[in-house]
Amino acid sequence: MDIGARIERRRATTPVTNLVVEWSALSPVIHVSNPVGRGSTLEQLLDALDPLFDDRLPPNLHLYGPPGAGKSALVSALFSHLSDRLSPMRGTIQTTTRGGKEGNFHFVYIDARRSSTVFRLYRSILDALTDEHVPERGVGTQVLRQKLATTVSQSDPDVVVAIDHVDENETLASEGILELFDGMTESLSVLTVGRKRSTAKPALNIPAYNTHELADIITERASQGLQQGVLEHAQVKTLAEWADGDAHDALAALFGAVTVAVKADSNQIHDRYLTTAMDAVPRNGVSLGIVLSLPEKRRCVLAKLLELDAHARTSVETSAAAIADETNLSTGTVTRYLYELAETGVLERVTTTNSERSGRLPSKLEPRFPTLAFRALYEE
DNA sequence: GATCCACGGGAATACACGGATG
């Protein structure tokens, strides 16, 4: 019996709720292969990448736009399709005649959130380009750089690398990123993607979605992920208007609402679930991708923080103590984590007014990320 | 032995308040 059949059998015997058909279609951190509604930006991107179709390496480029505008969705999908068409099949013998216009590029998509250091950037690219094992420790950054330089210059196909999520709090800065590839630029081109405009490279702007486009995205996701007709048109509209152009927020809210409905054993999404879910997505908050790529212990601290009762949440210190109690971390360390998370915007410190004690006023911590979706995705 | 980097401890500094000081 083959694996596919076994999976199907397992699937059929596992009780599924009559609400969700496909969780991955609903996940705000998984991109679909054909993003909706970014046609004109796609055309501009293809224009910029036009040399590719003439067998030349395109110039370096920077794509920027507001959060939830579909930057990652567009670029990851585009790179995946380009890879299908313009990359040599890995591990198969090239049968096309020499000089043909196919298979002359490697396309590498990097998430700077997961490759947040120079070392990891080099490592991820190298790992994508070679079949060999690439060390994760024990070898210096410059060694990896050298290895990458040789690989890039010696390999026949040139390399186009997209580095997504640059210029964030915890990720590499777009400024200076090209210097990391000094000496390789003959055979390697870089597309950086971020929220800020970049001064150095030619840049392309991607605008926020309008309400109509957002509604289409939500509808598409719901049709893939939910039983037909579960999400009503009015609810789609509510979500789309509320999200104000931010697809991340819209999908995080939808996902949250679904988890609430499933937990309540409901076979439909009541409006009150939707409201609860929208309330759990702070406006101008930090995206799930950022929170989920935090180091393990910090994610753990965040998860515990969400479970605390009102008493434990009154100050950073009490929260830290309660969390430390449930983990093997010391109060001091948890405290520092919490402050650091507040520093980077994942949490917000709100100074509390009433305190019977003397001294500086304490503050309580408010999550600045979609809490329901985080809770569900944290178990992975 | 080298390397990366998540962790951990704790010192240093900032702040709020009330009372002392000029």
Next chain:
DNA sequence: CATCCGTGTATTCCCGTGGATC
């Protein structure tokens, strides 16, 4: 009255350590 000071907290900053490779 304005400013300084002491005390108790809150917050930030720094740097060493150790696990897991290679």
